[in-house]
Amino acid sequence: MSDISTPTTQRGPSPSRPRPKCTLPLEKVFSIQIGTELFRLSGASIASDAPSYFSQFFEEQIRQTGDISNVRTLYIDRDPATFKAITKHLQGYHIRPKDGTEFVQFFADAQFYSLPRLISQLFESEIFIQIGDKNFQIPRDMFSSPGDSPNFFTLGFGAFFASPSEVFPGLNRNGLLRPPAIVPPSVPNRCGDIFAQLLHLLHGYPLHIRNGTHRAELLRDCRYFHLRGLEQKLIPHHISFNPIRQRSEIVIRLEDVRRSGVHVVNHGPTPSSGWVTYSRPFVDDKVVHDLIVEIGDETTIVDLGTMHVKFLNSAKARFSSLLQIISGLVKLPSTTGHQSSSHSVKVCIERDTDLTLDGQARYSEVFDPGTEQTDSSQPATKRRRVEESSNEGGKYIVRNGHWRLQFQPNSAADSLEFTLVAVKLDAYTEQRSRNQTRAFLGS
Known part of the structure; x- marks a missing residue:
C-alpha cells in the first residue's frame, strides 16, 4: 500500500475563504469615460471599493472574452468633475464634501456607481446644511446632550441620509436610468447668524446675550429646531441659594x-x-x-x-x-x-x-x-x-x-x-x- 495519499480536488471557493469582492487583476489598467473625460484606473483602485458598478462591468467583460487585453472602455454619462473626486477616493485618499451641494453630488454618484465604502463614509459624515445664507457642517454627535435629540436634523436630514439599506425611500427603481436630482438640504427661512450662535452654545462655550430681544431670537430658533435641552439653558431664570x-x-x-x-x-x-x-x-x-x-x-x-x-x-x-x-x-x-x-x-x-x-x-x-x-x-x-x-x-x-x-x-x-x-x-x-x-x- 502506498504511503502517498491523493489530495481531493475541491471545486469553487474554499468554505474557509470568502469569495473575493473583486477578481480584477490588480496591475491591469481599465478605461472609464465619464461624460467628456477619460479616466484610467488600475484594478487595485477599483478593488478598493468593491463590489461596484465598475468591478462587475469589467469582470463580466473578462468572463465573456477570456482575454484581459481585450476589454472595452466603460462609458457613463455623468459629471466628470464629481468623478474626479471619486477617483481620489478609489486611490486611497479621504475625500470630504465642502458644502451641501457637493455632498448630494457625492451621495448620488456613490449610489449610482454602487461604491459601498464611500456610501458608508457619507452616511457617517457630518450633517451638511445651509441655514439662511450660511453653510454648516454639523458633527452628528453634536446633539448628544439630553433633550437635544431627536431634533430637526436627526428627523429630517438623518431620515434621508442615515440608512444605507433604504436610500431614496419611496422611489420605484424599476427602469430607473439614473438617480433622481437631490436638492441640497437648506432652511432658507431661518437666520444663519443665530444658528451659528446656537452651535457655539452646543460646543459648550458661553455666549453673551445682549438683551431680551436677542434671547427671544435664540429661543425661537431653539424651538424651531427642537433643541429642548438647549432651550432650557436659555430660558430666563435665576438660581441661588x-x-x-x-x-x-x-x-x-x-x-x-x-x-x-x-x-x-x-x-x-x-x-x-x-x-x-x-x-x-x-x-x-x-x-x-x-x-x-x-x-x-x-x-x-x-x-x-x-x-x-x-x-x-x-x-x-x-x-x-x-x-x-x-x-x-x-x-x-x-x-x-x-x-x-x-x-x-x-x-x-x-x-x-x-x-x-x-x-x-x-x-x-x-x-x-x-x-x-x-x-x-x-x-x-x-x-x-x-x-x-x-x-x-x-x-x-x-x-x-x-x-x-x-x-x-x-x-x-x-x-x-x-x-x-x-x-x-x-x-x-x-x-x-x-x-x-x-x-x-x-x-
Missing part, C-alpha cells in the same frame, strides 16, 4: 414652567401640605429648587377684601394648568379619583415681602393690607405716603410679581387649597399710577 431658608431657589416665568419639572416637597402640619419645587428638564439632573414663579404683564389682580387672586388672559390658563399638575402629584387620603378642577387660591403678603405700590416702597409695618400706620415716631412724609396708599377693601393690580406656591388640603380633605406667598411685588391701585408708566410713541 437662600442662606436664611437654607434652600436652593429658582426664579422662572410662569410661561416657561414645564410639567416634567414640577415637583412637590411635603412640609407642613399634614402629609399633604407643602411647597412646590422645580427642576429644569434635561438640565437640572437630580437637583430640585424651591419654585419662585414670576407672573407679569399686569395679569394678576389681588382682592384685598378676600385676599384671593384673579388672573387675566393667558396667565389664567397657565396657572390653572400648573395647579392641575400639582394636584396630580399630591395624594389626598380621602380621595379615590380625580380632584376637583376648581381650586381656591389665597394670597399672603408677609413682612418679608418686598412691595412697591404706586411707584413707592411699602414698609414692613404696612405689609398687611388695611393696617393703619399710627407710629408718631415715623417722619411726617412717610406717614402721609402710607395714608395716601391706603387701599382697604380695594385691589392691587400687579405689574410683576414673584410668588412661592404653598398647598394644603381643605377642611374636607378632598381637594387642595393653594396660597401664593408674595416674595416681591410691583403693583398699583389707581389709574394715575399706570398712566405714569406710559410713554409717547417714538419716544
